[in-house]
Amino acid sequence: MTDHTVNGAPFIETRHLSYSYEDADGNRHPALRDVSLTIPKGQFLAVLGHNGSGKSTLAKLLNMILLPDDGEIYVDGELVSSSSEPDDATVFSVRRRIGMVHQNPDNQIVASVVEEDVAFGPENLGIPSAQIRERVDAALAAVGMTEYALGSTSHLSGGQKQRVAIAGIIAMTPECIIFDESTSMLDPSGRRDVMDTIKYLNRERGITIIHITHDMSEAAMADRVVVLSDGEVFLDGEPSVIFSKPDELRSVALDVPQSTSLLHELGGRIAGFRVPDRTMDAKSCASYIKSELERLGLAKRD
């Protein structure tokens, strides 16, 4: 397995994390089993997994909405979460440092005016109002929503609402943001805008990103992909490594981006066609195929 700590100091570390839900009859159903992950500062991590694989449980444990049955979570080397009841100061500190954006844009807007919604978090942190003003303006600029600052939240599209929700998190100056299927209810342009915002926050602001998704092409944009299956870590590595295993992914109800499927298919059908060991967006995939066809003397000669 690749050593992911080389990029930066570990920011979040989970050790042997386990959690189970109790049903109405008192039976326990394990949702997460013995998950140990080290997430370095500044990493863009995508988490994939079938429905019920434990992705959302992991997110809730990292945000301390849930406490583990077993195991510990360390943030910046400090123990913050274990099976014993934490103090409020720790919970608040973790939630400020590790923000979370949820799935449904309509469920996370609290105010009727955009900038008031963004100010909600820092107000609750007791930040002086002059500073709140600065933070709100900067946060709206970071998500490209400045022109909507005084607009009504109810007139925004889904993608715009998600970006306002992200601004609300950024205004609390988190070091890490967890996106729990935050693109799944958006239309294609809303998705593109939110993914662009995520990439910007990661690359330009150095914010650690944990992006939970069912979309393989979004996961391909990350530095690292963790695949959960039945509550356990099934695969962990760079996207190119993960997506070079289409059969393994399909065995746990997942898939690969269409570019990867196509390249594998061509590798099996055209003699000598080399399947690249990295994931590609549409443009680079097309130029790669063209160059392979030329190399094999199979492209049209002008």
Next chain:
Amino acid sequence: MSEIKLENVTYTYGAKTPFEKRAVDGISLTFEDGKITGLIGHTGSGKSTLVQMLNGLLKPDSGHIYLGGADIWAEPKKLRLVRFRVGLVMQYPEYQLFDETVRADIAFGPKNMGLSPEEIDERVIESARFAGVDEKLLDKSPFELSGGQKRRAAIAGVMAMRPEALVLDEPAAGLDPAGRDAILSGIRTYSEKTGATVIIVSHSMEDMAVYCDDIAVLADGKLKMKGTREEVFRRRDELLAVGLGVPMITDIACELMTLGVALGGDIYTVGGVADAICDSAAANGGENR
């Protein structure tokens, strides 16, 4: 005959208030008998409003909706029958499960139609099969099921009325790839076996390309395009301009054509594009394995 035809249909929210919004603006459109049509559009384009008019949940301000040639609002008292004929599966239908067992929940629709117990049993088994609900789950509480299973049970409940037209608003949203394929292929099987007209609202261009015959595109309450998936996905730039897109595989095919690789046939599915590239390679002197 279960063709659904819209003629100059308009719907306005909050009419004569400062918040007046024309959600559907003069749409004329035919959902052809027995075909699967994908309805796509940006958030707020009017898709959900439109589908709620198809079974009479919302009444158009003006215009007509014909089911099998008859205006559904001609006799408002008979709307109940329209709702049996046009099954509407709303977004996140699993939130609407309510009965004690999955079996009873699926049976709710056919029971209301006044079918005999034998017919109801038959319908439950048949629709569970279409929707991919395991027979072993039928006597469980719907609340014991996983998210994907609940979704399938809810869709089975609508299929159990054996509607001539099945309308689904984002049936695969939030599901993993295998769950998504299971539901969408179940819907296709339902259409093939019963001849039902199907309308699927979705934000996933990839899914639409695989499962739909026709695509209708809405933007700002108006009909922007309607055609076969081939016709619609060829208009990539226009789709991007209205906040949509094309499947990644179509993007790759279009880029290849820009680079001078001629591709014929289907450019909307991975298999189709692979075939087209192999054909092109063969035409230029290669041999396919």
